[in-house]
Amino acid sequence: xxxxxxxxxxxxxxxxxxxxxxxxxxxxxxxxxxxxxxxxxxxxxxxxxxxxxxxxxxxxxxxxxxxxxxxxxxxxxxxxxxxxxxxxxxxxxxxxxxxxxxxxxxxxxxxxxxxxxxxxxxxxxxxxxxxxxxxxxxxxxxxxxxxxxxxxxxxxxxxxxxxxxxxxxxxxxxxxxxxxxxxxxxxxxxxxxxxxxxxxxxxxxxxxxxxxxxxxxxxxxxxxxxxxxxxxxxxxxxx
Amino acid sequence: xxxxxxxxxxxxxxxxxxxxxxxxxxxxxxxxxxxxxxxxxxxxxxxxxxxxxxxxxxxxxxxxxxxxxxxxxxxxxxxxxxxxxxxxxxxxxxxxxxxxxxxxxxxxxxxxxxxxxxxxxxxxxxxxxxxxxxxxxxxxxxxxxxxxxxxxxxxxxxxxxxxxxxxxxxxxxxxxxxxxxxxxxxxxxxxxxxxxxxxxxxxxxxxxxxxxxxxxxxxxxxxxxxxxxxxxxxxxxxx
DNA sequence: AAGTGGTCTAGACCACGGC
DNA sequence: CCGTGGTCTAGACCACTTC
Numbered sequence: 312x313x314x315x316x317x318x319x320x321x322x323x324x325x326x327x328x329x330x331x332x333x334x335x336x337x338x339x340x341x342x343x344x345x346x347x348x349x350x351x352x353x354x355x356x357x358x359x360x361x362x363x364x365x366x367x368x369x370x371x372x373x374x375x376x377x378x379x380x381x382x383x384x385x386x387x388x389x390x391x392x393x394x395x396x397x398x399x400x401x402x403x404x405x406x407x408x409x410x411x412x413x414x415x416x417x418x419x420x421x422x423x424x425x426x427x428x429x430x431x432x433x434x435x436x437x438x439x440x441x442x443x444x445x446x447x448x449x450x451x452x453x454x455x456x457x458x459x460x461x462x463x464x465x466x467x468x469x470x471x472x473x474x475x476x477x478x479x480x481x482x483x484x485x486x487x488x489x490x491x492x493x494x495x496x497x498x499x500x501x502x503x504x505x506x507x508x509x510x511x512x513x514x515x516x517x518x519x520x521x522x523x524x525x526x527x528x529x530x531x532x533x534x535x536x537x538x539x540x541x542x543x544x545x546x547x548x549x550x
Numbered sequence: 551x552x553x554x555x556x557x558x559x560x561x562x563x564x565x566x567x568x569x570x571x572x573x574x575x576x577x578x579x580x581x582x583x584x585x586x587x588x589x590x591x592x593x594x595x596x597x598x599x600x601x602x603x604x605x606x607x608x609x610x611x612x613x614x615x616x617x618x619x620x621x622x623x624x625x626x627x628x629x630x631x632x633x634x635x636x637x638x639x640x641x642x643x644x645x646x647x648x649x650x651x652x653x654x655x656x657x658x659x660x661x662x663x664x665x666x667x668x669x670x671x672x673x674x675x676x677x678x679x680x681x682x683x684x685x686x687x688x689x690x691x692x693x694x695x696x697x698x699x700x701x702x703x704x705x706x707x708x709x710x711x712x713x714x715x716x717x718x719x720x721x722x723x724x725x726x727x728x729x730x731x732x733x734x735x736x737x738x739x740x741x742x743x744x745x746x747x748x749x750x751x752x753x754x755x756x757x758x759x760x761x762x763x764x765x766x767x768x769x770x771x772x773x774x775x776x777x778x779x780x781x782x783x784x785x786x787x788x789x
Numbered sequence: 790a791a792g793t794g795g796t797c798t799a800g801a802c803c804a805c806g807g808c
Numbered sequence: 809c810c811g812t813g814g815t816c817t818a819g820a821c822c823a824c825t826t827c
Contacts, residue, residue, distance in 0.1 A: 320815060346793060357817045359598070362794080370609065378794045379825030492785040496735035496753035496778035514735035514753040539735035546731040546785055559796060585812060596798045601813080617813045618806030 321356045325364035328354070330373065333384055344374055344382040410453075413440040413506070415467035417459050424456045427521050428529045435459035439470060442506055449507045450541050456532040479530070486525040493519040494544065497536070507538050514539050560595045564603035567593070569612065572623055583613055583621040649692075652679040652745070654706035656698050663695045666760050667768045674698035678709060681745055688746045689780050695771040718769070725764040732758040733783065736775070746777050753778050 329345075332338045345353065350361035365382055368374045376382045415437070422432040430436075436456045443451040455475065457465070462483065469478055479485045497517045504511040518535040568584075571577045584592065589600035604621055607613045615621045654676070661671040669675075675695045682690040694714065696704070701722065708717055718724045736756045743750040757774040 322815080348793085358819080359797095360816060363815085365794090376794065377825080378823070379792080381793060381825090489786055489788045492783075492787065494733060494755070494783040494785060495781065496755040496776075498737075498751075498753045512737075512751060514737045516733070516735040516755075537735075542734065544731075544733040544785075546733060546783075547728055548731065549728045561796080587811085596800080598799090598816095599797060602796085604813090615813065616806080617804070618811080620806095620812055 321354065321360050322364040322367065325350055325354050325356070325361060326368055329364075329368065333373070338384050340384050340386040342384045344384060346381060409444050409447075411442045411444065412467060412471050413442055415439050415470065418456075421456060424532045427532050428456065428458065430458060437462060437465060439475070441470075445541070448541065449538070451535055451537045452503055452506055453536075454534045457530065475531075485530060487530075488523050488525040488527075490520045490522045496539075499536070503536055507536070509538060509540075516542060516544065518544075560593065560599050561603040561606065564589055564593050564595070564600060565607055568603075568607065572612070577623050579623050579625040581623045583623060585620060648683050650681045650683065651706060651710050652681055654678050654709065657695075660695065663771050666758075666771050667695065667697065669697060676701060676704060678714070680709075684780070687780065688777070690774055690776045691742055691745055692775075693773045696769065714770075724769060726769075727762050727764040727766075729759045729761045735778075738775075742775055746775070748777060748779075755781060755783065757783075 329338070338344065344365070347358055347361045347365060350356075350364065351358050354361065365374065365376060369376050369382075373385055374382050375385045417435055418438045419433055419435045421436055421438070424436060425432050425434045428434075428436075435458075437459045439455045439457075441453050441455070442449055443453060462479075464482070465478070476487070480487070495517050497515050499507065499509055499511055499513045499515050501511050503515070504513065507515075516535075516537040516539050518533070518537070520531075520533040520535065521529050522531040522533065524530045568577070577583065583604070586597055586600045586604060589595075589603065590597050593600065604613065604615060608615050608621075612624055613621050614624045656674055657677045658672055658674045660675055660677070663675060664671050664673045667673075667675075674697075676698045678694045678696075680692050680694070681688055682692060701718070703721070704717070715726070719726070734756050736754050738746065738748055738750055738752045738754050740750050742754070743752065746754075755774075755776040755778050757772070757776070759770075759772040759774065760768050761770040761772065763769045
């Protein structure tokens with residue numbers, strides 16, 4: 312039986328086969344997955360290869376392995392700590408996401424923000440302020456900062472058309488990797504309160520995000536103010 | 551060369567050897583780690599075993615592997631999303647942590663909390679309310695709930711002596727795995743404000759934590775109210 | 790006892806990186 | 809080119825779970 316060094320690795324083919332059966336509903340959470348030895352026979356690979364396929368699936372949270380018992384389909388995971396765009400967030404809740412651009416401008420006196428993006432203190436920055444709406448209710452006020460030099464082609468019209476995330480991904484070829492968030496609470500000032508339709512002094516969840524690309528570059532800084540009656544943050548932390 | 555099936559697995563011994571060299575400063579971030587083949591020779595194991603040692607270290611973020619180049623010590627990580635006790639938190643900032651027990655009682659009418667701990671609605675719960683102080687300044691108000699049945703031996707005196715976390719770990723043999731947090735903002739009510747030394751209506755960061763043991767059991771429910779001028783939450787989220 | 794995952798061997802060839 | 813990590817073989821024994 313020949314190997315196929317140039318094609319898809321065998322262990323990935325085995326994974327795909329298992330994932331297909333899960334997706335199609337043939338395998339449900341808790342069901343036993345073929346054992347290492349069975350997979351080795353079925354796919355004509357050695358035990359180590361079948362084993363590797365299962366080990367990676369376990370690391371990815373798709374299956375659970377119990378010594379002496381077997382390998383089982385893992386219960387579907389709630390995704391904590393995932394970097395998801397606003398548009399994706401709302402869609403997953405079955406709500407219509409929309410956002411209103413309040414301002415789009417170039418600033419060059421935001422030293423604090425520039426520093427967070429590892430730019431010169433006087434760097435020109437695009438400042439995009441948006442009101443986020445879910446189910447037609449104001450929900451959050453987000454102010455994004457990006458390098459004006461790097462994203463020179465970005466216009467108010469383009470961000471009004473589509474999600475900022477997808478524009479950066481598709482038009483600028485940026486892949487997002489992770490964000491570092493600083494979260495605290497603050498009280499709404501007069502203008503924020505008016506925009507969000509709440510009383511001045513109401514508590515807000517404030518996030519200061521630095522969003523990094525896969526190249527490790529700090530790409531976007533976002534200051535978010537969330538109505539605490541409409542928004543909670545879910546976090547899973549590990550020991 | 552005999553194997554040692556009953557002792558520490560070979561791949562773990564190899565890991566320890568590498569980690570020791572990192573801890574002692576013999577290996578610094580960016581330094582090359584012995585290659586798979588070198589490790590195999592040094593520790594008299596097969597290539598697969600040496601490889602497994604490095605693969606696990608990579609998954610844990612201790613080293614980076616680059617095909618064709620080698621294995622390198624990873625830069626020290628900032629630990630985001632780590633489950634850390636209050637005492638540990640303060641110690642890591644070089645501050646003296648202390649906490650004052652405000653009340654220690656048994657309640658049985660907290661249906662919401664009981665549900666979160668997967669207990670009967672009328673279950674008897676230990677309710678422990680503590681004021682957290684850092685550098686002698688009030689900082690947070692935390693209310694913990696635990697099963698009164700499971701932790702029957704727990705007394706006010708014991709939690710006044712030491713960290714709740716370490717009591718549960720050492721005296722009850724519980725290992726903590728992760729927490730699910732719900733975070734939002736709220737305004738301080740009169741009594742909370744007085745305890746925290748702030749004005750009524752000031753914004754607070756509110757967390758509702760369910761802390762799980764390694765056995766997957768919801769063990770503690772914690773309601774936390776943090777002065778937002780003294781506390782921010784750091785989160786790293788991934789794509 | 791039978792079957793499972795966990796560890797391990799002693800090799801092999803491939804694809805990639807840096808010189 | 810040589811050394812690196814990535815994939816893979818065809819077995820082996822151990823520790824554990826389930827029956």
